[in-house]
Amino acid sequence: MESVIYLLIAIIFLVTYQGFRDTTFREKYIFDVDHILIHKEYYRVFTSAFLHGDWYHLIFNMLALSSFGGFILVVYGIKNFISIYLISLIGGGLLSLYFHRNHSDYRALGASGAISGIVFSTILISPTSEVSLLFIPYGFPAWAFGIAFVAYTVWGIKKGSDNIGHDAHLGGAISGMVTTIVIDPELLSINYWIFILLMAPCLIFLIFVYRNPEYLLVESASLKPFIKTKKKAFEPHKSPEEELNDLLDKISSQGIDSLTARERKKLEELSGKELK
Numbered sequence: 001m002e003s004v005i006y007l008l009i010a011i012i013f014l015v016t017y018q019g020f021r022d023t024t025f026r027e028k029y030i031f032d033v034d035h036i037l038i039h040k041e042y043y044r045v046f047t048s049a050f051l052h053g054d055w056y057h058l059i060f061n062m063l064a065l066s067s068f069g070g071f072i073l074v075v076y077g078i079k080n081f082i083s084i085y086l087i088s089l090i091g092g093g094l095l096s097l098y099f100h101r102n103h104s105d106y107r108a109l110g111a112s113g114a115i116s117g118i119v120f121s122t123i124l125i126s127p128t129s130e131v132s133l134l135f136i137p138y139g140f141p142a143w144a145f146g147i148a149f150v151a152y153t154v155w156g157i158k159k160g161s162d163n164i165g166h167d168a169h170l171g172g173a174i175s176g177m178v179t180t181i182v183i184d185p186e187l188l189s190i191n192y193w194i195f196i197l198l199m200a201p202c203l204i205f206l207i208f209v210y211r212n213p214e215y216l217l218v219e220s221a222s223l224k225p226f227i228k229t230k231k232k233a234f235e236p237h238k239s240p241e242e243e244l245n246d247l248l249d250k251i252s253s254q255g256i257d258s259l260t261a262r263e264r265k266k267l268e269e270l271s272g273k274e275l276k
Contacts, residue, residue, distance in 0.1 A: 002070055002073065004073065004078050004081065004082075005065065005066055005069045005070060005073065008065070008069075008085075009062050009065065009066065011050065012050050012052075012058070012061075012062065012111060013058065013062070015029075015047075015050040015051060016050065016051055016052045016058050019051045019052070019109075026051060026109075029043075029044060029047035029048060029050070029051060030044065030047075030048050030051060030107055030108075030109050031044050031045065031048035031093065031096070031097075031107055031108045031109055032044060032106075032107045033097065033100050033101065033103060033104055033105075033106045033107070034104050034105075034260045036097060037097075037101065038260075038264075045090060045093035045094065045097065046089065046090065046093070048093070048108065048109045048110070049089045049092075049093065049109075049110065049111045049113065049114055050111070051109040051110070052109060052110050052111070053109065053110065057110060061110060061111050061112055061115055064115050064118075064119065065111070065115050065118065068115070068118045068119050068122045069081065069085075069118050071122050071125075071126075072084060072118055072121055072122060072125075075125055076183060076184070080183050081118075083179060083183070084117055084118060084121050084176055084179045084180060084183070085114050085117065085118060086114070087117065087175050087176075087179045088113060088114045088115075088116065088117020088118065088121075088171075088172040088173075088175040088176040088179065089111070089113055089114035089117070089172070090175070091113070091117070091171045091172055091174060091175025091176075092112075092113020092114065092116065092117070092165075092167075092168035092169065092170075092171035092172030092175065093113060093168060093171070094171060095167050095168065095170060095171025095174075096108060096113070096165060096167040096168040096171060099157065099167040099209070099216055100167070100216075102216070104260045104262045105260070105262075108165045108168065110165060110168075112165060112168060112169055112172070113165065113168035113169060113171060113172035114172055115172070116168075116169045116170075116172035116173045116176065117172040117173060117175050117176025117177075117179070118176060119149075119173070119176070120146060120172075120173040120174075120176045120177050120180075120198065121176040121177065121179070121180040122142070123142040123143065123145070123146040123194065123198070124176075124177050124180050124181075124187065124191060124194060124195060124198070125180065125184075125187065125191070126142060127141070127142050127143040127146075127191055127193075127194040128141060128142065128143065129141075129142045130142070131145040143194050143197065143198075146194070146197075146198050147197065147198065149169075149173070150170075150173070150198060150201050150202060151201070152166075153166045153169050153170050153173075154166075154170070154201070154205050157170065157216075158215070170202060170205075173198075173202070174199070174202050177195065177198065177199060181195070240270055243266065243270060244267070244270045244271070247263060247266065247267045247270070250263075
């Protein structure tokens with residue numbers, strides 16, 4: 001049964017390695033807000049989870065997947081393991097897309113959203129089991145680890161300066177727990193306390209963000225360090241005429257679809273016309 005995990009790890013390894021070798025390949029499948037929302041390349045929400053930033057990023061995620069995934073396989077079988085993994089992957093990506101919908105330069109990659117779903121599914125099934133971390137000789141109760149993880153994730157979303165996709169982690173964790181309850185409704189009556197303990201702060205935070213969208217209006221710093229951050233479209237010393245000429249040159253050479261959301265807005269301001 002564990003061969004399913006090894007196969008998944010092998011696929012992720014091969015896709016990630018191809019991304020290391022071929023920048024064009026990586027750029028085509030990476031999570032990119034502009035390409036997803038403007039060019040409607042929705043597949044990037046899925047494909048970006050098979051890419052990683054570097055070997056450390058890949059190995060850490062695959063160790064977590066193999067550590068927690070085996071437990072889910074034993075308890076629920078292959079079909080349900082795949083369901084939890086894929087739904088958590090998509091849930092993490094969609095929440096990240098919602099949080100960064102106004103950050104046109106935001107890009108991300110990695111399987112951590114899906115793996116967060118697997119981890120929190122495990123915690124929900126066995127909250128009193130022991131969880132240990134790499135290089136730390138002591139174990140923690142799974143429920144305590146879950147609470148600490150949620151708190152750190154919420155803090156990290158606002159801070160947004162450590163190159164970690166905390167929003168994808170949160171979306172994956174929520175999706176993993178909900179999917180687990182759908183698969184095994186009896187679990188809610190047995191371990192209701194841990195479900196409430198973990199889900200309540202997540203929902204409170206999401207409601208807060210929904211009612212206070214300005215909370216997320218910060219310049220995103222969550223670009224992976226190996227990815228070259230897109231250059232700012234407009235230098236402060238340029239005149240409006242120079243900015244307009246730069247945009248027209250880009251349209252002439254690359255087409256109007258190459259403009260980012262920020263560039264489109266600036267072009268509308270400079271030209272006084274709404275882009276179609």
